[in-house]
Amino acid sequence: MHTPIPPSSLSAPLTLRNGAVVPNRIAKAAMEENMADSGQIPGESLRRLYETWAQGGVGLILSGNVMIDPTALTGPGGVVLDERQPIAPFKAWARAAMRGGNQAWLQINHPGRQVFAAMGQQAVAPSAIGVNMGAYSHLFPVPRALDEAGIAAIVGRFVTTARLAEVAGFSGVQIHAAHGYLISQFLSPLTNRRTDAWGGELRNRARLLLDVVKAVRAVVSPGFSVAVKLNSADFQKGGFEASDAVQVVRWLNELPVDLVELSGGSYESPAMQGAPQATEGAPQAGSTAAREAYFLDFARDISAVARMPVMVTGGIRRRAVAEHALKPSEGRPGVAMVGIASAMAFEPKLPERWKRGEALEIEIPSVGWRNKAYASLARMALVKLQLRRLGKGQQPKHDASPLLALIRQQVITKRRTRLYRAWVSQARLESSSA
Ligand SMILES: Cc1cc2nc3c(=O)[nH]c(=O)nc-3n(C[C@H](O)[C@H](O)[C@H](O)COP(=O)(O)O)c2cc1C
DSSP states (O other): OOOOOOOOGGGSOEEOTTSOEESSSEEEOOOOOOOOBTTTBOOHHHHHHHHHHHTTTOSEEEOSOEESOTTOOSSTTOOBOSTTSOSHHHHHHHHHHTTTSOEEEEEEEOOTTOSOGGGOOOOEESSSOOOOOGGGGGGSOOOEEOOHHHHHHHHHHHHHHHHHHHHHTOSEEEEEEOTTSHHHHHHOTTTOOOOSTTSSSHHHHTHHHHHHHHHHHHHSOTTSEEEEEEESOOOSTTSOOHHHHHHHHHHHHTTTOOEEEEEOOOSSSOGGGTOOOOOTTSOOSOOSGGGOSTTHHHHHHHHHHOSSOEEEESSOOSHHHHHHHHSOBTTBOOOSEEEEOHHHHHOTTHHHHHHTTOOOOOOOOOOOOSOHHHHHHHHHHHHHHHHHHHHTTOOOOTTOOHHHHHHHHHHHHHHHHHHHHHHHHHTTOOOTTO
16 A cells, blocks of 8 residues: 655646647656667557556657658667658557657657768768767767758758658657757767858857757647757767857747757767766766756756746656756756656656655666776666567566676667668668768
């Protein structure tokens, strides 16, 4: 028997700027599953996974990043949505993802330079600067700097994917402008060295994001939500800083943006995993006690200027932390929503169980290996293992071995990379940004 706890602010509905209502304040944050069926489409396992979340009491589901360009994927099992893809599997996915009366938005993304060389595609970016991951840099191709036509084609692809997301029945899209992917590369002076209208001062570096938001908003219905995931900072010296994020949100205030989600970091500095490997002198994420709700301080500052609801994601596993994030503190506002990723893989019914007042301790195994790159990959692999299990209708496995999960993930990635390369050459796909 659990003692029922009175409904908290987590259960309060949230009305967005466009009038859409999110039934409560908990979102399942985006997690790239690498579980697409052949042809990079959602199939039975993704449907089952999303239905499980939808029936667990969540207010909003954000999909793992859905790729706008079939030749630019963050991983070989990624979902692609463009006009060449069949729409029926996406309709079935949307139905499953909204079965609980919740909102479900596709997160739409272009990875820019953060693509693996093994995928066999040419990478594009604002400038021809490769990912610097020390001994692992060779895993990423050196990108080609985009020209005007290439940038316009990418804006067009964001529009197409957003339009198709609405046709499929999703209730919104989230434009991924965080984590060092293409739009985030444009925002950061470390990766954007352009001297034209897309580089230099922040207004220019933010142009791609603002153009994408405007162009997407112009083709979708008013009731369809358009959100942005933004870094509160990229936690690299000389990079996109917290004050830049505040300014970008001020510009987004002028556009019909329904929600801003705050995260942080990139492949080079994975602050979103709570492990900023910032260069000396760079700001550190997460001054919050016990390294929970890593970006809450930033999110409160941004909430103070944002006219749209702000959501904070990263490190939230306990109900008390989620509730604290919603409340004002030390004269600063609370956030409107909390995003939860890893804990929702280990407990997909987390919102329902919190609502019932269960004293729930979500144990997310920590991987304390000395090699930080492998530790980070193993942490991701452990989470993805849970997603695959949920997709098969199995229960999460809390005591899985990080080493075995990592090896299994590597095997899956290798096999899927072969399948992906075969699909690209068979379909004779060409990037429109080439
Ligand atoms: C397996 C995995 C895949 C992820 N994929 C995405 C993604 O596709 N898009 C995104 O914005 N963030 C992605 N993230 C980051 C999460 O959305 C979130 O920002 C991060 O995990 C911190 O939240 P958490 O502590 O609740 O996990 C991913 C995280 C994990 C663990």
